[in-house]
Amino acid sequence: MFEIFKIGIGPSSSHTVGPMKIAQAFVNIAQDKDVLQDTHKIKIELFGSLGATGIGHSSDKAVVLGLIGMNPENINMKIAKVRFEEVLEHKKINLLEIKRVDFDFTKDLVLYANKFLDFHSNGIKLHFFDKNGKVLLSKTYYSIGGGAILDEEDIGKSENEESVTLPYSFNSADELLMKCRENSLSISTLMMENEKSIRSEEEVKEKLLEIWKVMEECIKIGCETTGVLPKMGVRKRANEIFNRLKSKDGFSMIDPLEVMDWINLWALAVNEENACGGKIVTAPTNGAAGVIPSVIQYMNRFLGNSLKEYDEDKIVKFLLTAGAIGILYQKNASISGADVGCQGEVGVACSMAAGALAEAMGGSIEQVENAAEIGMEHNLGLTCDPVGGLVQIPCIERNAMAAMKAVNAARMALNGDGKHFVSLDNVIKTMFETGKDMMNKYKETSQGGLAVNIVEC
Structure with a gap:
């Protein structure tokens, strides 16, 4: 984790x-x-x-x-x-x-x-x-x-799983689901059992809540900070959106899609703070750090019982599920934009958030896997072409788009029965192959795409 x-x-x-x-x-x-x-x-x-x-x-x-x-x-x-x-x-x-x-x-x-x-x-x-x-x-x-x-010197050496035998080790989504079924476990519970092989359950929860605390603080700072982002002078937007939304009297039923503005805000806030070199959580990378915090905050604010009191157990389970999905990508593909393009960063974050939200909303293990698959399938081929070699454009907006896509993927999966044509394992394999086929100029070198088609003044 x-x-x-x-x-x-x-x-x-x-x-x-x-x-x-x-x-x-x-x-x-x-x-x-x-x-x-x-x-x-x-x-x-x-x-x-x-x-x-x-x-x-x-x-x-x-x-x-x-x-x-x-x-x-x-x-x-x-x-x-x-x-x-x-x-x-x-x-x-x-x-x-x-x-x-x-x-x-x-x-x-x-x-x-x-x-x-x-x-x-x-x-x-x-x-x-x-x-x-x-x-x-x-x-x-x-x-x-x-x-x-x-x-x-370590390339090619066999990996030692922390010198610990995990009770439910897995190398694929199919294997993960099989072990969940055989032991009547949710994905988050299985992950917790594995983590307990390394540290106590109390320590795991404490560390995960510390992770969330940093994410939440990053959202707060991003929402409160004004000015321009370094080096390119791009204006920060999160504070302006935040002030406009909080001036309204609660959630507006006149505009039921206003929830989208909040999801966008939280993702933008995190990635603007990241662009400024602030304290951040890899989720699974810095370039994709806004997706998971935004979706967790959506869960807290719009799917919980209170706007003030968060369900810490639900946050822990969310991160455990997201972690399980992230591990699958780390083992079987890549989470590096320089290796496979932005599909390996924002795409993976979207997949992790989608699956985790599906479990948080009561989804079955099959629906969780389906949500994670949808989250990646529709990010396949996403290039990494930051303008000026910076994370301002298009990375910040891309996190907001991926957070929305994650919410949509979870809801689509929950409206089905978990049966679907493309498996998560297949889409992970496809993402990796697509990334390897991608030209280097589209993989975080700023030598292609938006990076060369925008004239800097």
């Missing part, structure tokens, strides 16, 4: 959170190998999508902060800003804040926009040298989506 939902910072899980974690892991290895004190010079190389959109996604800044020793889960942004500005001003970086070396952004950090490594589009190479130019440590990493990272 907590490989799917992780607390971090914006604007991108794969381009900001991942690179920061990679740099931190590398410098920690250097310290463990006793080569940090002998380091005199460093070089960092960003490849593929990281090279093409690294500036827009603050990948360069993230790597520097990671080398200083900062972690995306508990980073103090005020301190981070000061440290980063010191690096720019003095052209020196303090590795783990114990070893100060020269660092020039124009020479020591190289972004290769058209050069790709074999395994994944998000590749990073890091090198430490001594005073004579001899390589002390050199490693290649990949940021594979949702903040997850992979050392090149």
Whole structure:
């Protein structure tokens, strides 16, 4: 569960959170190998999508902060800003804040926009040298989506399921449904039983509610904040919509579709805060972080008994179900826009939210699977072509559209009996194949689609 939902910072899980974690892991290895004190010079190389959109996604800044020793889960942004500005001003970086070396952004950090490594589009190479130019440590990493990272040396190694035998492990949606049927379990209950193999039920609930707390706070900040988004100067919209909606006397039956405005608002608020580099939850990525919080808030506000008191158990079950669906995509496809396009980010988030909402609304396991399938089927082929390499356009609006689509998918599934022609397993396989067939210019490189058809003034 907590490989799917992780607390971090914006604007991108794969381009900001991942690179920061990679740099931190590398410098920690250097310290463990006793080569940090002998380091005199460093070089960092960003490849593929990281090279093409690294500036827009603050990948360069993230790597520097990671080398200083900062972690995306508990980073103090005020301190981070000061440290980063010191690096720019003095052209020196303090590795783990114990070893100060020269660092020039124009020479020591190289972004290769058209050069790709074999395994994944998000590749990073890091090198430490001594005073004579001899390589002390050199490693290649990949940021594979949702903040997850992979050392090149670990590629192809068999996975160890946390050294824990899960009571209900599953590798496909069919297997998940089969184990639910055999044991008379809902998807959320099965997931909880698996999580209890690693930590207590109380800890699982506590961590999931902390995840929701960060999501909810992100909605709040996004709704209350005005101004423009960084770098491109796109005007924030969430606050204006929020003020207009809250000025009305409750939900209007004159316009029953007003609920759509609220769903759109919550998704926009989260992704505007993400674009500003705020505290965010990967769900399953930062680029798609607004979908699940928006749908949960819809469940809380419009499907609950009170506008003030949330049903915490329902939120926990929602996240457990969404997590199960996310795991299927992570195991059998990809959640990286640089790997399979935006269908792997917003599409997966839509599928997760749709299935989770279907269970929250009383759906059977078959209806949950159907909702998740609908959510992805109608996101197949969705490209990732951010304008200027930034997450403002079209990513923010796309989250709002996907949140609405998730609600619709859940309701469509609940109006059926769970029987349908295309299975979730088939649509996951199709998404992965579609992503692999997609041209690189449509996979988070900003070299095709909207990214090149909008004239920037």
